[in-house]
Amino acid sequence: MSVPFDLHTHCTLSFDGKSTGEEMVQAAVRLGMMHYALTDHVDLGDFPDPDFDLEATVTGAAELIPALRTKYSDSIDLIYGVELGQAVHDREAAAKLISENDYDFVLGSVHNIRGHDDFYFLDPAKYDPVKLLDTYFDELLETAEWNGADILAHITYPLRYFSGDYGIDIDMSRYSPVIDRIFITLIKNDKGIEINTSGLRQKLGKTMPDAGMIKRYHDLGGRLLTIGSDAHCTDDLGKGIAEGIQIAKECGFGEVAVYKKREPQFIKI
Ligand SMILES: [Zn+2]
Ligand SMILES: [Zn+2]
Numbered sequence: 001m002s003v004p005f006d007l008h009t010h011c012t013l014s015f016d017g018k019s020t021g022e023e024m025v026q027a028a029v030r031l032g033m034m035h036y037a038l039t040d041h042v043d044l045g046d047f048p049d050p051d052f053d054l055e056a057t058v059t060g061a062a063e064l065i066p067a068l069r070t071k072y073s074d075s076i077d078l079i080y081g082v083e084l085g086q087a088v089h090d091r092e093a094a095a096k097l098i099s100e101n102d103y104d105f106v107l108g109s110v111h112n113i114r115g116h117d118d119f120y121f122l123d124p125a126k127y128d129p130v131k132l133l134d135t136y137f138d139e140l141l142e143t144a145e146w147n148g149a150d151i152l153a154h155i156t157y158p159l160r161y162f163s164g165d166y167g168i169d170i171d172m173s174r175y176s177p178v179i180d181r182i183f184i185t186l187i188k189n190d191k192g193i194e195i196n197t198s199g200l201r202q203k204l205g206k207t208m209p210d211a212g213m214i215k216r217y218h219d220l221g222g223r224l225l226t227i228g229s230d231a232h233c234t235d236d237l238g239k240g241i242a243e244g245i246q247i248a249k250e251c252g253f254g255e256v257a258v259y260k261k262r263e264p265q266f267i268k269i
Contacts, residue, residue, distance in 0.1 A: 002032025003238035004245075005258055005267065008083070008107060008153060008194060008228020013040040013060050015052040018233035021064050027234035029075045035258040035267070037228070038065055039081035039107050042097060045089030047117045062101055079259060081105035083153060088142045089114060098148060105259035107194070107228075108149025110139050111157065119158045129162045129170060137178040144185040150259055151226050152186065154196035154208040155179070164204030176216075183217045192224025192257065192264075193217055195247060197240025198231075207244060215251040224264055225256050245269045 006028065011021040019027070021038055028036040040061050042054060061082070069078040082103050087094035098106060112118045113135045122132065136158055144152060154160075162168045186192055196208040207214075214225070227244040231237040248256055248269060257264035 001242065003241045005033055005035040005227070005256075006229050006231065006238050006241055007035070007037045007079070007081070007105070007151075007226040007258060008039050008196060008230050009037065009237060010040050010083070010230070010232045011038055013038075013057050013064065014232065015041065015057075016232055021068055023234050024231075024237060025068050025072050025076065025078060027237045029072060031238045033076055033238065035077045035079060037079035037081040037105055037259070039083040039105065039228070041083050041085060043085035043111060044093050045086035045112065045114070047112050058097065058101065066102075077258070077260075079104045081107060081259070083107045083109055084149060085109045085111045087148055088139065088146050091146065094146075094148055102261075104261055105151075106149045106262070107151050107153040108143050108146075109153040109157070110136060110143060113139050119161050122161070124162055124166050124168055129158070129168055130174070133158055133162075133170065133175060137175050137182070141178055141182050141185065144182045144189070144191070147189045147191065149191065150262060150264070151192050151194050151224065151257075152182070153194055153228075154198070154230070155182070155193055156208045156210070156213070160199060160202060160204050160208065164199065164202055179213065180216070180220065183220045183222055186224075187221050190224065192222060192226065194226045194228055195244040197227065197229050197244045198236075200240040200243060201236065207240070207247060211247045211251060214247060218252045223253075225253055226258070227256055 010017040255266040
């Protein structure tokens with residue numbers, strides 16, 4: 001079965017990418033995608049990967065993605081995206097990055113909170129997950145209020161580790177008020193959220209966020225929704241997109257967004 005789109009993916013321009021941009025585009029064409037976004041990491045703030053050359057990623061993407069878009073223009077709509085991490089930790093760098101690059105699509109992420117490394121590295125035996133999540137959602141709200149990204153990515157990201165890897169049962173009702181404020185802020189600003197399907201193929205076993213939160217977003221008036229696999233290699237490309245579409249429908253969505261020059265275009269599902 002063909003996969004119509006995938007709005008969140010990485011190639012070797014990202015520190016953790018495994019397949020080249022061209023391999024990813026060719027795989028997307030093979031899957032029959034109409035719309036496909038490369039959204040390589042640009043993580044700002046205090047915890048850059050020591051082996052990661054941010055400037056090389058930015059300039060590499062600026063050269064590679066438009067060239068691939070031209071080369072494969074008959075086969076696929078290649079969307080020039082970026083996954084911008086921790087924008088509010090360095091608003092000046094974030095603004096410069098967005099103004100200097102001709103992005104179609106900006107995903108906003110929080111991979112680490114101020115003073116801590118990526119959640120990937122945080123052992124919950126040493127830190128209180130509840131307190132970390134309090135700060136995480138405050139920073140996510142700050143990112144929504146910053147209003148520089150089109151879509152907030154994987155809004156339950158820390159659960160990939162706390163719930164998925166460590167099996168900790170987190171009572172998410174504690175965070176309902178702040179998550180509502182995040183949704184209301186996004187809706188007011190004509191911004192949205194994604195269904196990140198990577199959790200379906202990881203220990204978490206569900207999308208980020210899960211159906212309950214997506215339904216809440218819809219009920220509050222949210223209409224801008226993208227779906228992405230967060231694939232870092234061709235094997236994972238398009239994985240879970242069909243399930244993501246099904247969840248979107250069940251939550252009341254009749255269409256999802258793809259982005260071109262920072263403007264949403266709606267695709268019926
Ligand atoms: Zn991410
Ligand atoms: Zn990603």
